[in-house]
Amino acid sequence: MEDKKRLEEFEARIQRGEKIEPKDWMPERYRKQLIRMISQHAHSEVVGMLPEGNWITRAPSLRRKLVLLAKVQDEAGHGLYLYSAAETLGVDRQELIEQLLEGKAKYSNIFNYPTLTWADIGVIGWLVDGAAIVNQTMLAKSSYGPYSRAMIRICKEENFHKRQGYEIVATMAKGTPEQKKMVQDAVNRWWWPSLMMFGPHDTDSPNSGELLRWKVKTKTNDELRQRFVNLTVPQAHAVGLTIPDPDLKYNPETGNWEFGEIDWDEFWRVIKGDGPCNRERMRARRKAHEEGAWVREAAAAYAAKHGMKSRVA
Amino acid sequence: MKLDKQTQSDLFDYLLRLGDDRLILGHRVSEWCGHGPILEEDIALSNIALDLIGQSINFLSLAGKVEGQGRTEDDLAYHRDALDFKNLMLVEQPNGDFGFTMVRQFLFDAYSLLLMEALQASELKELAAIAGKALKEVRYHLRHSSQWVLRLGDGTEESHRRVQNALDDLWMYTREMFESDEVEQRLVQKGIAVDSTSLKSGWESMVFQILKQATLEIPGEQGYYSSGSRQGIHTEHLGYILADMQFLPRAYPDAKW
Numbered sequence: 094m095e096d097k098k099r100l101e102e103f104e105a106r107i108q109r110g111e112k113i114e115p116k117d118w119m120p121e122r123y124r125k126q127l128i129r130m131i132s133q134h135a136h137s138e139v140v141g142m143l144p145e146g147n148w149i150t151r152a153p154s155l156r157r158k159l160v161l162l163a164k165v166q167d168e169a170g171h172g173l174y175l176y177s178a179a180e181t182l183g184v185d186r187q188e189l190i191e192q193l194l195e196g197k198a199k200y201s202n203i204f205n206y207p208t209l210t211w212a213d214i215g216v217i218g219w220l221v222d223g224a225a226i227v228n229q230t231m232l233a234k235s236s237y238g239p240y241s242r243a244m245i246r247i248c249k250e251e252n253f254h255k256r257q258g259y260e261i262v263a264t265m266a267k268g269t270p271e272q273k274k275m276v277q278d279a280v281n282r283w284w285w286p287s288l289m290m291f292g293p294h295d296t297d298s299p300n301s302g303e304l305l306r307w308k309v310k311t312k313t314n315d316e317l318r319q320r321f322v323n324l325t326v327p328q329a330h331a332v333g334l335t336i337p338d339p340d341l342k343y344n345p346e347t348g349n350w351e352f353g354e355i356d357w358d359e360f361w362r363v364i365k366g367d368g369p370c371n372r373e374r375m376r377a378r379r380k381a382h383e384e385g386a387w388v389r390e391a392a393a394a395y396a397a398k399h400g401m402k403s404r405v406a
Numbered sequence: 407m408k409l410d411k412q413t414q415s416d417l418f419d420y421l422l423r424l425g426d427d428r429l430i431l432g433h434r435v436s437e438w439c440g441h442g443p444i445l446e447e448d449i450a451l452s453n454i455a456l457d458l459i460g461q462s463i464n465f466l467s468l469a470g471k472v473e474g475q476g477r478t479e480d481d482l483a484y485h486r487d488a489l490d491f492k493n494l495m496l497v498e499q500p501n502g503d504f505g506f507t508m509v510r511q512f513l514f515d516a517y518s519l520l521l522m523e524a525l526q527a528s529e530l531k532e533l534a535a536i537a538g539k540a541l542k543e544v545r546y547h548l549r550h551s552s553q554w555v556l557r558l559g560d561g562t563e564e565s566h567r568r569v570q571n572a573l574d575d576l577w578m579y580t581r582e583m584f585e586s587d588e589v590e591q592r593l594v595q596k597g598i599a600v601d602s603t604s605l606k607s608g609w610e611s612m613v614f615q616i617l618k619q620a621t622l623e624i625p626g627e628q629g630y631y632s633s634g635s636r637q638g639i640h641t642e643h644l645g646y647i648l649a650d651m652q653f654l655p656r657a658y659p660d661a662k663w
């Protein structure tokens with residue numbers, strides 16, 4: 094009865110647009126859902142470092158190298174920041190990382206695709222960071238205070254990433270025939286996985302209703318996906334790139350770019366672990382973790398000997 | 407800059423040494439991005455790589471100006487082969503484990519700190535300014551690498567063994583840092599460059615102190631010391647670094663990126 098009253102108060106607060114803070118009462122479901130979402134998001138930032146990190150040593154100019162390094166570093170910072178946001182809900186980073194390494198936690202499917210040419214670096218910044226921005230702009234209005242604030246801060250950096258990515262794309266799209274080929278190929282490979290980033294159709298999204306009611310999310314997957322397509326198609330056309338969707342057409346009445354059906358079999362297959370790079374990404378994360386074990390132990394031992402609090406224990 | 411022909415060519419060479427050390431070490435450190443032992447180190451190592459590559463851009467771009475043939479820092483980074491790279495062999499050594507990377511970094515940082523400090527007094531104002539800016543970053547790098555040498559040296563048995571091995575393996579690449587040659591000496595005469603031999607005792611006192619504190623043994627006299635990288639002699643590893651780094655601009659010489 095007590096809980097029922099508290100739940101009513103909680104929902105009323107959310108209705109009034111108040112933010113929920115870590116010390117406030119919240120239903121267990123709300124806490125669980127947030128931990129799931131925020132940790133998935135944190136894992137995605139960290140796993141996302143791998144496909145892009147793949148091109149740092151091969152960046153075609155020193156400036157591009159600096160920009161890419163700084164971008165991947167930003168993603169590590171986002172990971173750190175999001176793990177801290179998740180920790181406000183009473184879990185610790187170590188526990189969440191274990192879940193990822195044991196394959197119990199998810200991360201964004203998009204990072205299970207490979208980066209094959211330099212054009213992928215441009216296209217990832219443009220499409221993947223672009224899709225992340227659409228999602229995160231919505232999450233910045235989330236009812237949970239720490240998540241909402243994390244999103245506001247992170248979104249600013251994602252906007253840089255997107256701009257820098259699009260600049261690479263635009264440069265290559267007006268470059269040599271080989272560059273044009275590379276960049277169109279990258280768009281062909283990344284377009285559909287980018288649309289999949291928004292998740293299943295609303296009708297197939299089991300968590301959506303609850304998340305919307307509690308304003309963890311404020312827009313549905315399909316609404317966000319449509320918004321992304323509307324923003325992105327003109328950007329592709331502006332630099333002469335083709336979107337690999339024969340069904341794509343503009344609807345002047347709704348103002349929407351209508352698009353073809355996503356390959357949901359592929360979507361579910363990759364989520365369940367059978368994408369081109371799932372195993373490789375997890376292997377890389379586990380390797381870094383395992384090979385770092387003696388380093389973390391040494392830091393803890395040193396801190397214990399010298400009576401300091403270890404930041405890596 | 408009004409320089410006589412000899413000074414111009416010496417200075418170009420000297421700036422390549424400064425730029426290449428930082429470019430190649432930055433490349434190595436950047437290989438860690440996404441693979442560090444903890445997320446905080448991914449961030450710290452990316453930062454260090456960013457600083458080093460940033461410093462190399464400054465030195466190489468000045469080298470291009472001194473040379474006066476219109477070559478940019480990218481031309482110099484991407485269109486020279488191993489024989490024309492002037493970096494120390496120390497910095498091109500593969501990363502190994504995290505301890506190996508930190509020892510390599512520590513040995514270089516201590517040297518770089520002394521060098522940048524001294525270069526601030528260079529008669530060549532552009533060079534003094536670049537060194538002054540780099541110095542702030544190098545101070546942070548040295549603090550970071552020293553802390554890790556301490557933690558790992560005086561951490562667990564395993565970590566002690568690993569960093570001691572790293573130190574023993576890298577020691578033969580340290581003497582080169584303090585080798586001078588005619589190019590450098592002529593620039594020292596003009597008040598432009600720093601005499602590398604003058605940095606040795608300062609480096610030793612800094613490095614020995616941290617190693618002792620880290621309970622590590624200072625390696626004894628080695629049977630072999632690398633020599634000649636300032637003249638373009640390298641280990642087997644540089645070729646692979648360049649193959650990676652230079653691939654795109656070399657494969658597509660007409661492309662702009």
Ligand SMILES: [Fe+2]
Nearest residue numbers: 138167168171
């Ligand atoms: Fe991010």
Ligand SMILES: [Fe+2]
Nearest residue numbers: 168222251254
């Ligand atoms: Fe990003």
